[in-house]
Amino acid sequence: MSTTDMCFMTATELARRIRAKELSAREVMEAHLTQIERVNPTVNAIVTLLPERAMAGARAADEALAMVLLWAHYTACPSPTRISS
Secondary structure (H helix, E strand, O other): OOHHHHHOOOHHHHHHHHHOOOOOHHHHHHHHHHHHHHHHHHHOOOOOOOHHHHHHHHHHHHHHHHHHHHHHHHHOOOOOOOOOO
């Protein structure tokens, strides 16, 4: 998949692919930053670009998703429960 393809997907599709681990938030952010770098000189739509902050947010999102998936894996394991009356 090209970086341009990612830039024209819907947010819903991107989120689905990130949850399915088909893409990472970092890959999506890198694709969008590349697209901005490519077209912004012509369209002049971005006044202040903070790529380091954007990538830090993408890294945090990937880490948070990994923790949620790890937690879901452990909490989905059956465990014995004693019920006393």
